[in-house]
Amino acid sequence: xxxxxxxxxxxxxxxxxxxxxxxxxxxxxxxxxxxxxxxxxxxxxxxxxxxxxxxxxxxxxxxxxxxxxxxxxxxxxxxxxxxxxxxxxxxxxxxxxxxxxx
Amino acid sequence: xxxxxxxxxxxxxxxxxxxxxxxxxxxxxxxxxxxxxxxxxxxxxxxxxxxxxxxxxxxxxxxxxxxxxxxxxxxxxxxxxxxxxxxxxxxxxxxxxxxxxxxxxxxxxxxxxxxxxxxxxxxxxxxxxxxxxxxxxxxxxxxxxxxxxxxxxxxxxxxxxxxxxxxxxxxxxxxxxxxxxxxxxxxxxxxxxxxxxxxxxxxxxxxxxxxxxxxxxxxxxxxxxxxxxxxxxxxxxxxxxxxxxxxxxxxxxxxxxxxxxxxxxxxxxxxxxxxxxxxxxxxxxxxxxxxxxxxxxxxxxxxxxxxxxxxxxxx
Ligand SMILES: Cc1ncc(C[n+]2csc(CCOP(=O)(O)OP(=O)(O)O)c2C)c(N)n1
Ligand code: SF4
Ligand code: SF4
Ligand code: SF4
Ligand SMILES: [Mg+2]
Numbered sequence: 001x002x003x004x005x006x007x008x009x010x011x012x013x014x015x016x017x018x019x020x021x022x023x024x025x026x027x028x029x030x031x032x033x034x035x036x037x038x039x040x041x042x043x044x045x046x047x048x049x050x051x052x053x054x055x056x057x058x059x060x061x062x063x064x065x066x067x068x069x070x071x072x073x074x075x076x077x078x079x080x081x082x083x084x085x086x087x088x089x090x091x092x093x094x095x096x097x098x099x100x101x102x
Numbered sequence: 103x104x105x106x107x108x109x110x111x112x113x114x115x116x117x118x119x120x121x122x123x124x125x126x127x128x129x130x131x132x133x134x135x136x137x138x139x140x141x142x143x144x145x146x147x148x149x150x151x152x153x154x155x156x157x158x159x160x161x162x163x164x165x166x167x168x169x170x171x172x173x174x175x176x177x178x179x180x181x182x183x184x185x186x187x188x189x190x191x192x193x194x195x196x197x198x199x200x201x202x203x204x205x206x207x208x209x210x211x212x213x214x215x216x217x218x219x220x221x222x223x224x225x226x227x228x229x230x231x232x233x234x235x236x237x238x239x240x241x242x243x244x245x246x247x248x249x250x251x252x253x254x255x256x257x258x259x260x261x262x263x264x265x266x267x268x269x270x271x272x273x274x275x276x277x278x279x280x281x282x283x284x285x286x287x288x289x290x291x292x293x294x295x296x297x298x299x300x301x302x303x304x305x306x307x308x309x310x311x312x313x314x315x316x317x318x319x320x321x322x323x324x325x326x327x328x329x330x331x332x333x334x335x336x337x338x339x340x341x342x343x344x345x346x347x348x349x350x351x352x353x354x355x356x357x358x359x360x361x362x363x364x365x366x367x368x369x370x371x372x373x374x375x376x377x378x379x380x381x382x383x384x385x386x387x388x389x390x391x392x393x394x395x396x397x398x399x400x401x402x403x404x405x406x407x408x409x410x411x412x413x414x415x416x417x
Contacts, residue, residue: 013162083333088333
């Protein structure tokens with residue numbers, strides 16, 4: 001940035017939601033990993049994530065036991081900060097929390 | 103419209119990731135759901151505090167709706183001005199009315215203490231604004247200083263724990279009582295652990311704001327301020343309700359109602375022991391059994407007060 005004169009009037013920010021450019025995934029110490037076989041698609045992890053980092057995708061999935069789901073929940077690792085709330089709240093313990101660095 | 107389950111909740115994300123709120127921040131969960139329910143046709147007026155500082159670092163913003171950052175003292179006054187301006191522009195034919203919702207977002211410091219006069223003025227003048235208080239029970243953004251909302255005996259950097267003083271000396275202020283004294287059409291408490299309830303209350307508060315000011319008091323746990331592990335935010339918030347520490351209730355057109363699960367908690371045996379809420383948090387680890395008993399007794403007094411409200415105004 002080259003001084004205050006170059007700022008828009010009122011320091012207005014004209015790109016809504018532009019914090020998405022920030023890769024807060026680098027904050028992570030632990031990584032949540034969803035076991036798609038175990039997940040019952042309840043949406044609780046999606047509901048509670050403070051960083052909207054659980055994505056609800058319209059992607060079909062069939063478990064080895066033959067159960068078919070219309071949606072798949074996936075972690076957006078670019079933004080997940082690794083707080084572990086999703087794993088703590090998952091009713092069937094389908095999310096494992098693993099260390100990022102070994 | 104009522105949301106019954108997670109399936110009914112709005113899908114569009116209007117609060118972007120990449121903000122710099124702490125991992126596990128309770129207020130972030132509150133903001134996600136507030137914006138989802140309010141929708142795109144919303145103008146947010148935000149007092150300074152954690153939410154503001156972490157979502158609007160120039161040149162970025164986490165908001166996908168129009169957003170105005172104002173000072174501590176005047177969030178409700180600025181929102182009153184926005185609402186009045188929209189109304190006047192429409193009445194002069196200078197701008198077609200387009201049904202925007204004006205929503206204040208402010209912390210407990212900005213509400214219980216520094217912005218109390220502008221909140222009172224907005225409620226008294228009857229502006230069509232929803233005021234959302236996200237309550238993390240201290241001035242967190244500046245490093246955990248006590249506020250009028252901090253509970254008794256909680257450690258903060260300005261209410262230290264030592265041989266003579268054991269955290270905050272005073273009780274938490276009854277902000278809902280102050281708001282209700284203004285005879286608002288709708289006001290409610292809500293929790294980030296009970297998202298469907300929170301979403302329904304935000305929906306109702308927004309709908310009622312077409313008549314006059316409405317108020318939501320959302321308890322939003324704070325990882326460094328309450329000193330608990332960051333994966334426990336929702337658990338702590340849930341325990342706050344289940345132990346009766348933070349009852350869920352709403353005030354709707356002169357009627358008072360306790361909401362599930364708090365509606366069963368008038369019977370104290372249906373509440374979980376308060377200790378379960380306290381012991382998860384480092385800000386309370388110094389408490390003696392006697393101090394816990396004192397907090398419990400004060401909670402009982404508060405519940406007796408709620409019982410009287412149910413008697414007088416319950417449906
Ligand atoms: C008049 C004034 N005094 C002090 C400050 C410094 N300040 C900025 S944010 C903040 C804390 C806000 O506390 P709260 O409203 O509870 O929001 P939180 O940070 O906890 O989310 C303080 C003291 C200020 N901006 N304006
Ligand atoms: S660890 Fe936290 S930030 Fe990451 S997906 Fe789970 S809830 Fe979201
Ligand atoms: S909380 Fe668990 S079961 Fe529910 S959607 Fe998430 S991973 Fe699946
Ligand atoms: S200090 Fe507390 S309220 Fe502020 S961003 Fe961190 S967790 Fe959220
Ligand atoms: Mg605060």
